[in-house]
Amino acid sequence: MEIMKMKLIATVRCYKSGPKRRFQVRLALIILIFILRIVTIGLYASSSDDNYDGGILAPICAFSLIFLFTTFCLDLYRYCVWWHYTPYGDTRCHCRSKQHERYILYHMVGDNRNPRLLGDRPCREQSCHKRKLDHIVVFHSADYQPQDCWRDIPKPPTELHTTTKRLFCLNFQNKDNQPHYVGFHTTTSEAAVSIAHSEFQPSTGGWLGAGAYFAQSVDGTIRKARTGGGAYIIAEIPMGKVYEVHRNLIHKKHTLFNRQVYDFVHRSKWQHDFDTCYMIHEHDDRDEFVIKDPERQIVKWVIVVEQPFDYKVARYQLDTEFDSTKCGCI
Template identity: 40%
Template sequence: MPLTPLSPKHKRFIPYTLLGDNRTMRFGDKACSKGAQCKNRDLEHIFIFHFKSYNPQPRYFDIEQTTAGKNLYIGFHQTDPKSAMLIAHSDFLISTAYESTMIGHGVYFARSRDGTENKANRKGAFICAEVEMGRVLRLNPNERNLYRGKNDWWSTHDTSYFCNADPRLDEFCVKSPSQILRWIMVIENGFDSKVFSYGLDREFDDTKCLCI
């Protein structure tokens, strides 16, 4: 367990029992009634009121972009619980290994929790983050490995974004952890014993309003 304080970017842990996929009538929570049309970009809302396959935003190049500094996008990252705890107490680390950097060196994100499944090298913890995209390099399917193991695009762009033939499998890579503005995370069932020890696997007073 890290002895350093939590990063100011780390906003909270979400008990896995509150994830949309684990919703039960014991907690009285309901799925977001707006479904895929939901415009709520609150990170907690995304984790709690939507399912694993939910994409909180259209694919990057299908939405109107704003100027750098306000070019925000929601990304999902999966790793193992130990690494997630290190991130919570510090920040993300840049990936540089050739095998795992298909679109260049950086920190990788998908558009949904589902989208991380075949990309993550480690499993057991999910992170939902708000990311400043900055200047974005578009990579199409025929350019999939153009920057593998490289950082050539860093001099002209802040983010590389791979447009998969299946939009659900898009992924993007930011060159600097400073672009990751804030995050929440969940440790999955089987890895987080605190859910049981703190009684978070059953209804408690704060959930009886039926709002979560």
């Protein structure tokens, strides 16, 4: 019995980390059962055997479809509560920015996963090349480098000189034919809610000039944040034309400090010809960058409000909903 229990745990994807996948699997099973019930009802109703009570069994089987529909409604409700979650501090209307993809519960992130479960195992590669924000939040929030450094990513020419006409394609998302990058931004929970309902507001100044600042990981952005934190935002960003600068050139106490480069970066002069300013740190995990126009450059984002600032998770018992079940999952 204990061996069977361990096998079941190893083969079931935990609902805490994959509410969307769980809903899809259960929906497929419900549809399959619904089709079988309809076939059964048809067979009962078309039975011509006088000794067979098909006329009675057909309505009974049809009545059981009500329970199947109720199960679907409950699963849909649970899916909406988890995957379309609204944190405690967001009491505004549901009209949010078109770039806002969703809030993700802190309980689904990082340390709350069980790495021994099949669906919860982290990526084996040091640099994960998956670019789905949900995947990065759940599986890579604690990683210092969930992606390659910008300088290590192969980039095509900024402008393609070709006489071939490019057909309009919905999948063509790269601005100036440049790859998208994932940025991490830490702010207060109140500011995160405000961003979800409006847009990113660029800062008026900073080490790299004006704009919206991002780091390469959650740990990196917490270390650089001026606020006390409370929430972090993971965004997909077409970098556009990038000006790369090494930190040593703009650090006044470093022997390689260059006043001309410092003024060009710090006074936002790079914004005349570039979309993004990327600072290369001597330690890869501390790279950061700033984008000139968040409204135009950010494709989408997801937001995680941290535990001390979101009481709704515990109030809804979403952090313990499946802890008392036999296998800990479904």
